[in-house]
Amino acid sequence: MSEHTYRLVLGALMLVLLYTEYYIVAYVVIGVTLFEGLTNQRINLVVTRILRSFGADVSEYEKPPRKNYRIPFDAERAQRLFIAAAFAALFFLAPNEFWILNWFFAFGMLLSGIVMFCPVIALFRAIGFR
């Protein structure tokens, strides 16, 4: 499972949850992304490992580690933490004032999956994350 596919699925899921106002699942999503960021057990990597254990060819999902970085912390991990923090802050602290930002982040994730470019990850890499 590629990072792009993961973002596409997660973005679509968040949008559906926001539309249907099924917020309990949204909290679960926040928890999962927080767990991914803290432990680096990212869903796409876990799925890739499972697929590999079944003998599937997953070479195209396994990128070589980046060599030029200043901070030895994966940009994808940082992105997960950012998403979890942003969603949590918006849901718990200011759900009415900044309601559109939830939609913006969810849609951004979906779109980054489609166009295969995530500005948040690009920003983290520009800062120096791995």
Next chain:
Amino acid sequence: MNSSEKLKFEFGQTSWRQSIAVKITAQIIWVIVPIVFVSSIFLFDTIEKDQSQSFLYKTDVLVYRVSNTILHSRLAVDEKDALIAKIAAELDFKAIEVSAPNYQLTNKVDTTGYVPIKHTLPIINADDGFENAFIEITSYHVPLERIIEQQRKDFLAVIFLCLIIFAVFLVMSIRIWLYKPLKTLVDATETVASGNTNVDLDADRKDEFGHLSLFFYRMLDSMIEQHNTLREAAKAASEANNAKSIFLANMSHELRTPLNAIIGYSEMMLDEAKDRNDRTYIEDLEKTISASRHLLHLINEVLDLSKIEAGKMETHISKFNIQDMIQEIVTTLEPLARQRNNTLNIEFDSSITTIHSDSMKVRQILINLLGNACKFTENGLITLKARQLIKNSHRYLALSVSDTGIGIKTENINLLFKPFTQQDNSSTRSYSGTGLGLSICHHLCILLGGKIDVQSDLGKGSCFTVTIPIDSEKPQAISFMNDSVLPKVSSGG
């Protein structure tokens, strides 16, 4: 292209993701999306205001029409009930309750979750004798906030859908119009780079890619033509070079025979002159012999190079004592070193005694390097170091000849091993020589399965290091050549 390859190409997991087309698409999309979002915030504000006004307007219309029906309609009570319910439904009210002096309408619908809106109207025109009476209307409607929220969501859903359609359309367009033709050109370039000139491009296109394909074909034709010309020229040059080498080898041989006769007869005449103590002839004959030997040395060098270039130089591997050989060479060259007031030192690794190699060629290499060191050093120190190197469990002999002489310019180091080349023309005049010595050494080292390296500082001296296998019968020389333990050519400083 089979189906799986086509599938991979279509979804291009690797190449498409890394392509310029993805970057362009992402740039466009990520510029548009924030603009749309910011615009949406302002649009939502306007929509909310409109929605509030519309809500108030609907409530006013309901009150007006209901009160009008109660006061002025001549309908029966049942008909009035039906009409008021219809009016409420038309204006999106869930239920309505009315209380007037001559009319009552009670709500029978479940209104949980709906907001009651109460209106109390005084009856001013009391034709029916209802002075100081009021009409009370309670309507039930969905909360305004909920309506606004639903509208926001619907609006956002439409915007997202439009953006996704736009993104997919953009991705597909860029993929079809930009990525695929570009990839075809890249693949064609890769094919040509791998040596295959059979490429298929669409040069009939009228856009830039068509022009590029056309010029690619023209460039390819020109390249093939130049390649053929070069190949023919190289073939002709190679044939001429071979002919030259064969001619030189033959000619050198023909020259050596009479020259050996001249030296032989001159030596005999010199012996006779010495017996007769004829000083005039002795000096002349010594000069003749010296000049002839120099000429013979030059001819031998030309002959060696010719043999190497013609691929006729052979090696004769035997076991010999390298310590004895070095001692003998040093003894031979000591007078030459003393001519320029140089000191000749030997540093020998005692663990090396005998080696398997071509003794004649090792001797030739060492004489050449030491001879050069003596020639280009004055009042200095010349050191010959012999040590053993072990690389990948194979043993090698490293012979280093270092001097404190004139050194070599950095830009000239790469010219050292080219035949007929000396540092500059003045060197040729000052130090004599053909410029073949180092070239021959270089070729001989390769022939023995080794290599020659040089380090030099201009004005401070040079160090030439020859590395050859100690046991030449084992064919490990090539791997050693590729994985050098010493720098090949470098200058100090």
